[in-house]
Amino acid sequence: MKKVIPTGIVEYSELIQNNYYFVDKTLMIKDFLDNRKKVTLITRPRRFGKTLNMSMMAEFFDIKKDSKDIFKDTNIMKTEYANSINQYPTIFLTFKDANDTKEKVISYLKEQISDIYDYYELELNSLNMNEANEQRYKIIKREMSDETASLSKMTNALSFLTKMLYHYYDKKVMLFIDEYDTPFIEAHVNDFYEDIHGDLASLLSTVLKDNSYLALAMLTGIQRVAKESIFSKLNNPAICTMADDKYSQYFGFTQDETKQLLEYFGLELNDEVKNLYDGYHIGNSEVYNPWSILNYADNHKLKPYWVNTSANTMIVNAMKDADISFNDEFESLIENGYLETNVNMETSFYEQSETDTLWGLFINAGYLTITDENEYEEYRIEIPNQEVVKEFKSLVASYLRVSSRLLSKLANSLLKENPNEFLKAYQDILLIPSYYDYESENSYHMLFLSLCLYLQGTHEPLSNREMGYGRTDIVLQSKTPRYPSYVFEFKYSKDEKDNLDKLADDAYQQIIREKYDAPLKGRAILIGFGHHLKKVAMKWIVRD
Numbered sequence: 001m002k003k004v005i006p007t008g009i010v011e012y013s014e015l016i017q018n019n020y021y022f023v024d025k026t027l028m029i030k031d032f033l034d035n036r037k038k039v040t041l042i043t044r045p046r047r048f049g050k051t052l053n054m055s056m057m058a059e060f061f062d063i064k065k066d067s068k069d070i071f072k073d074t075n076i077m078k079t080e081y082a083n084s085i086n087q088y089p090t091i092f093l094t095f096k097d098a099n100d101t102k103e104k105v106i107s108y109l110k111e112q113i114s115d116i117y118d119y120y121e122l123e124l125n126s127l128n129m130n131e132a133n134e135q136r137y138k139i140i141k142r143e144m145s146d147e148t149a150s151l152s153k154m155t156n157a158l159s160f161l162t163k164m165l166y167h168y169y170d171k172k173v174m175l176f177i178d179e180y181d182t183p184f185i186e187a188h189v190n191d192f193y194e195d196i197h198g199d200l201a202s203l204l205s206t207v208l209k210d211n212s213y214l215a216l217a218m219l220t221g222i223q224r225v226a227k228e229s230i231f232s233k234l235n236n237p238a239i240c241t242m243a244d245d246k247y248s249q250y251f252g253f254t255q256d257e258t259k260q261l262l263e264y265f266g267l268e269l270n271d272e273v274k275n276l277y278d279g280y281h282i283g284n285s286e287v288y289n290p291w292s293i294l295n296y297a298d299n300h301k302l303k304p305y306w307v308n309t310s311a312n313t314m315i316v317n318a319m320k321d322a323d324i325s326f327n328d329e330f331e332s333l334i335e336n337g338y339l340e341t342n343v344n345m346e347t348s349f350y351e352q353s354e355t356d357t358l359w360g361l362f363i364n365a366g367y368l369t370i371t372d373e374n375e376y377e378e379y380r381i382e383i384p385n386q387e388v389v390k391e392f393k394s395l396v397a398s399y400l401r402v403s404s405r406l407l408s409k410l411a412n413s414l415l416k417e418n419p420n421e422f423l424k425a426y427q428d429i430l431l432i433p434s435y436y437d438y439e440s441e442n443s444y445h446m447l448f449l450s451l452c453l454y455l456q457g458t459h460e461p462l463s464n465r466e467m468g469y470g471r472t473d474i475v476l477q478s479k480t481p482r483y484p485s486y487v488f489e490f491k492y493s494k495d496e497k498d499n500l501d502k503l504a505d506d507a508y509q510q511i512i513r514e515k516y517d518a519p520l521k522g523r524a525i526l527i528g529f530g531h532h533l534k535k536v537a538m539k540w541i542v543r544d
Contacts, residue, residue: 045366058092172215181221245283252287279384411454468515500537503530
């Protein structure tokens with residue numbers, strides 16, 4: 001029977017038992033046991049297989065299950081750790097849906113904890129607890145069922161459960177928490193961080209630190225939450241970011257895995273597929289976005305499938321708070337397609353609001369990838385593929401507080417060589433309240449630089465480059481004879497009485513006088529602008 005594409009399947013047992021296509025990542029279990037780190041944190045983007053892998057780990061270790069059939073013939077069963085299957089009391093929680101309002105986040109977290117208590121209800125009720133433990137158990141149960149309560153009286157709920165399970169089984173507990181940082185992110189994005197971060201951090205830190213009943217723990221998320229002391233003072237925790245080799249091949253599909261999967265479903269791994277879904281670097285591994293590959297195999301349509309809504313909101317908010325050094329580097333990234341800079345992936349931007357932590361967020365969230373490291377310990381970072389370019393367009397639009405539709409319309413009017421449509425789209429954009437105050441020529445620079453993303457396939461951007469006798473504002477150099485190149489020169493006046501048509505002509509005359517278009521081959525369109533705040537005049541001349 002032909003296997004089914006497992007789009008959206010996040011439970012390992014469901015995937016195996018229902019004849020879904022399976023990419024064997026079970027050697028992750030071997031690495032986990034080989035490393036023997038008390039606590040391991042793995043940061044990866046959304047939709048890169050974190051929940052499925054954590055479900056797999058829990059299924060393998062859970063002492064209450066008989067998982068031999070669903071691990072039959074997998075790689076882990078060919079190792080010395082095959083006899084570790086179903087040998088540990090195991091706690092598995094996923095926080096991936098802890099989103100929306102404060103009340104909904106708290107309710108979801110309590111529901112997750114309540115479910116794991118229910119799972120071990122027989123064991124807990126069979127224990128002969130002393131009076132203190134019995135009282136603690138009653139308080140936790142009562143708090144879990146109270147819809148109005150906070151997390152404050154549940155901060156030791158997980159540590160207490162590990163203690164009770166140890167007493168019942170006489171074995172230490174395996175702990176797996178998927179997307180542990182989602183409630184932190186949601187609280188930050190939705191402005192209730194101060195209300196829950198302390199209790200949430202205590203819930204996690206009490207089960208991870210100095211817990212003699214814990215065997216090993218693994219957490220996954222987008223980023224490391226550092227200042228909440230969840231991982232501090234731990235004995236050598238393993239923090240595995242997108243820059244690290246450990247576990248690098250287990251999240252995302254390798255080229256061989258991608259090729260085999262596509263061929264199984266009658267598709268070819270060609271350059272079009274690579275350009276759209278390849279390009280992620282995790283440590284020394286190059287991987288494809290698994291969510292996108294599965295959706296492509298299912299639909300047989302090459303189009304973007306990856307959307308990272310929560311991280312998008314967090315990044316957009318962070319970009320608004322970023323300093324001038326980030327703005328300069330962001331413009332360089334958009335113009336050149338890469339950036340060499342310092343990156344910090346060891347903490348979150350909202351904890352340490354610096355440019356290097358913001359770049360770390362871009363990488364851990366999947367919007368950028370590391371392609372090299374230079375002698376100055378700077379990373380070279382790039383947009384990984386064309387699928388992410390689409391997401392980047394929405395980031396830039398949000399950064400500028402302009403709709404993606406208007407930016408797309410502006411770009412398309414250039415390709416159609418329609419000056420009237422172009423000017424109308426530009427005027428519409430200027431009328432929208434935006435991030436920029438439009439108080440100088442530079443205020444318009446980033447807006448036009450953003451067109452580089454929309455015209456990436458057809459034009460190469462050149463910004464503030466020496467051309468002819470001077471230095472241009474922006475040039476979009478055509479990559480194909482089908483389209484002309486474009487030279488933009490901006491003029492700005494603070495005096496509303498100035499003639500903007502004359503200012504636009506002055507900008508055009510500067511292009512001619514300084515011969516900015518001289519290095520360009522083929523047709524070129526020379527465009528001069530005259531601005532005053534949100535008013536603009538334009539001169540558009542075609543050079544054949």
